[in-house]
Amino acid sequence: MRRIRLGRQEVCSWALLLASLVSWPASPIAAEGEAKAQSKKEIQVNVDEQTLAALENGEPVYTFDIVSGKPDKETLTGTFKIYRKHEKYTSKTYGSEMPYTMFFTQDGKAIHGTNMATLRSYLHTYLTESVGSQGCVGLTDDNAKLLFDSAPVGTPVVVVPEEP
DSSP states (O other): OOEEEETTEEEEHHHHHHHHHHHSOOOHHHHHHHHHHHOOEEEEEETTTTEEEEEETTEEEEEEEOBOBOTTSOOOOEEEEOOEEESSOBOTTTOOBOSSEEEOSTTSOEEEEOTTHHHHHHHHHHTOGGGOBSSSEEEOHHHHHHHHHHOOTTOEEEEEOOOO
16 A cells, blocks of 8 residues: 655555545536435415415426315315325226326325316316315326326325315
8 A cells, every 4th residue: 555645644545535536526417316306395285276286495396277075075184295106006996097196195095197187176166066086186197197207205295175
């Protein structure tokens, strides 16, 4: 092992090499990955307005119309986390296809694609709640895919109740 004299101290060459590697600036790719890891994502569901907002660092990235639960099958309110995702899923209870499913409760409530979500959202908001879901948060398939691709497992889901 070669020793290098620095002032009054001798240092091993491998220690210098290690020190220089530690002090190098991070590569742009590493810095970008670190920034993504530090970004704070959250999904906010407003049952009263029948909307979903996907936030990153507090700023809205997407806002979608939704259809939420109908009477006696209301969408649960509170703070949850996405704990499981499936690109293609079929409901075991109802036998319906649920593309881009993101489960946020242990009893099967999820955010997912659904048929005629925009029309059902309008009807649910302005005419009758009877066209609502079985407690899930329904989006168009295209919107569900965008959200599915941008929200990792662990993303918080905040469901705000209807105002009295």
